[in-house]
Amino acid sequence: MPRLLPVAFIALLVACLTVPLLQTLFPVFGTIVKPVNEHRAPHAFPSLQLLTRAHGDFADGLNKWFDDRAGFRDLFIRAKNQIDYSVFSTSRRVYVGSDDWLFERDPGLPLERLDAAGFEALTASFGDLARRLQEKGLRLVVVGYPDKSMVYPEHVPANGRLLLPGGNHDRLRRFLSNSDALTFIDVEDILRREKPANPEHLYFKTDLHATAFAQVAVAREIVARIAQIENRGDVTLNETFGRLHDLWDAGNEARFLAPLVPVVEKVTGLGGAYVVGGQDSTGRWTVPDIREFDRAEEGIAPLFAWEYQSTDDLCARRLPGTVLWGNSFADLYSAVGLHRYFCSFRRFHIQNSRIAFDRLALLLDSVPPGTKYFIYQYYAPLLHNAPFVGFTAQRAQ
Known part of the structure; x- marks a missing residue:
């Protein structure tokens, strides 16, 4: 059994490297989780003409294009957000307050500036x-x-x-x-x-x-x-x-949080x-x-x-x-x-x-x-x- 541990480790490492790449090129697993709505268009593939120039603009554009299309990207983002929210009560997009209250970051600061x-x-x-x-x-x-x-x-x-x-x-x-x-x-x-x-x-x-x-x-x-x-x-x-x-999961701050499991709020309407x-x-x-x-x-x-x-x-x-x-x-x-x-x-x-x-x-x-x-x-x-x-x-x- 101990001899199999290195083999298992290498197999896991290879899988972690190749499966996301395959999912990027051939998304056979489809949409596993709801896509993250980032309110922006994905970066386009850079022009090949950039390769003729002596700078790194093509590489920079290629990295941005790949980052927006990496296999299981939405799954990884939501999983990371879920851990931040559930374990550490934090988020990069919103403030996580007490009793499940969520707040916009920098409320009113543009006015204050x-x-x-x-x-x-x-x-x-x-x-x-x-x-x-x-x-x-x-x-x-x-x-x-x-x-x-x-x-x-x-x-x-x-x-x-x-x-x-x-x-x-x-x-x-x-x-x-x-x-x-x-x-x-x-x-x-x-x-x-x-x-x-x-x-x-x-x-x-x-x-x-x-x-x-x-x-x-x-x-x-x-x-x-x-x-x-x-x-x-x-x-x-x-x-x-x-x-x-009613139960409501459409709050904008809950959407910004983008966890794996939607944040549901008990609401009272008229x-x-x-x-x-x-x-x-x-x-x-x-x-x-x-x-x-x-x-x-x-x-x-x-x-x-x-x-x-x-x-x-x-x-x-x-x-x-x-x-x-x-x-x-x-x-x-x-x-x-x-x-x-x-x-x-x-x-x-x-x-x-x-x-x-x-x-x-x-x-x-x-x-x-x-x-x-x-x-x-x-x-x-x-x-x-x-x-x-x-x-x-x-x-x-």
Whole structure:
């Protein structure tokens, strides 16, 4: 038996060297695990013309091409990620916190890295937008969402990064809160107050987004603030929903983790949530064909994702017409019934921020008569990529 150990070792070594190579050239085993979604295209095979040049560009390109196609690559990556997560509670892509909470790495740091000139451009963009809207008879309402680490800091691991007080994130919140040109709804402040009184999670444990329960609180504040401006104390968001319990494995941070075994989160949804385009005796929907938004590059795609118009007899009992420019954090506003508290409510479609900004003038020219409010919703960690940063009001004219 001892004599067989060297033979077995050599056989194992040869197998480890040859089987992955064979799988690379002839993938006879097929897809063993779900491919890792790296949000990039695999490197192409380098041009043979690079061989005629006296440098190592061909070898470098060949290595990258091979690295993206090595046999069992996805299996090895996921296995390594599973060991990191299950054994060491760590990951290169996300922070692994307590009680199975996952957090984005570097939350909000791009905003924090803005120098004085960049931060001034950011704040000026809000002023430019507010003035541009005022010329159209619209009041700017800004709704700002923080990274979930600011609402659940107790679950952030010791090596996780939190935004320090007094940085650009806090400075921007103060600027928006103190601006007379706009109305600021600070979601971080809302959810910190809501958290002790709400037994449900306000952010997903495995995803960057706020939950529907958080959005109920945010929608309530949006209605309250606009009602205050309109001196309409009779209008308050009052919705009752049931609870739907489910298992969910589609969180973006769970996907970034990319383990062998999907990370599943127990989630609670809203029972009786509203559906865009659904039956509603209090108003009518206009919902363009979603396939038409693929034509945004041609400049002829629909300007809005959906619109809700209250019945004539209810318009006077609701708040004035409003349009919304928001990202995926605003997707649940319709589910919690925010649209039902306005005479009209139009959701502007943002598929590409650059295209969306270029079409801002068209949007403003197309708002329905009687519209008085423009809601701009942002997510703080991505705010440095907001469509208004680096542009002036003149470009939108």
